[in-house]
Amino acid sequence: MPNSDMSVGEVSKRTGVAISALHFYETRGLIKSTRNTGNHRRYSRTVLRKISVIKAAQQAGISLTEIAEQLAAIPNNDKVTSTAWETLSSSWKVSLDEKIERLTLLRDTLSYCIGCGCLSEKYCSLINPDDQLASKGTGARLLDPKEADTIREIKARYAAEQD
Numbered sequence: 001m002p003n004s005d006m007s008v009g010e011v012s013k014r015t016g017v018a019i020s021a022l023h024f025y026e027t028r029g030l031i032k033s034t035r036n037t038g039n040h041r042r043y044s045r046t047v048l049r050k051i052s053v054i055k056a057a058q059q060a061g062i063s064l065t066e067i068a069e070q071l072a073a074i075p076n077n078d079k080v081t082s083t084a085w086e087t088l089s090s091s092w093k094v095s096l097d098e099k100i101e102r103l104t105l106l107r108d109t110l111s112y113c114i115g116c117g118c119l120s121e122k123y124c125s126l127i128n129p130d131d132q133l134a135s136k137g138t139g140a141r142l143l144d145p146k147e148a149d150t151i152r153e154i155k156a157r158y159a160a161e162q163d
């Protein structure tokens with residue numbers, strides 16, 4: 001029945017998303033349900049497309065917070081129309097491009113030092129001499145998305161020293 005509402009179990013079965021995750025999406029305002037006379041949750045079939053978009057975005061590394069913010073910016077977002085999808089995908093493109101660029105940089109030149117302060121790898125003395133990256137914050141600085149400029153600068157320095 002293409003236009004009939006669905007139970008949470010049916011939505012879970014069709015989307016492959018656990019019922020607990022569907023409830024979580026609902027508490028975060030990502031999806032909505034109504035209650036039937038028996039007080040059971042009922043979902044419009046359009047929720048299947050929305051959940052698929054959420055799932056695909058999560059698999060692409062977009063945070064649930066970011067997904068929720070972007071979806072909230074779309075009026076009448078119960079159904080993710082093709083126009084809405086264009087808006088969403090273009091806003092996520094920037095974030096994905098940054099992730100891809102950072103991972104590519106790490107793969108290509110920085111895989112021997114992640115700026116964690118261990119100074120135990122061959123290239124740490126070149127990339128993170130005397131743990132200078134500690135001044136930028138805690139953790140593996142070169143795995144932090146906020147350090148994209150630092151990674152670019154190190155890559156340029158590394159390339160110059162290889163010439």
Ligand code: FES
Pocket residue numbers: 112113114115116117118119120121123124128
């Ligand atoms: S890998 Fe830890 S500081 Fe280089």
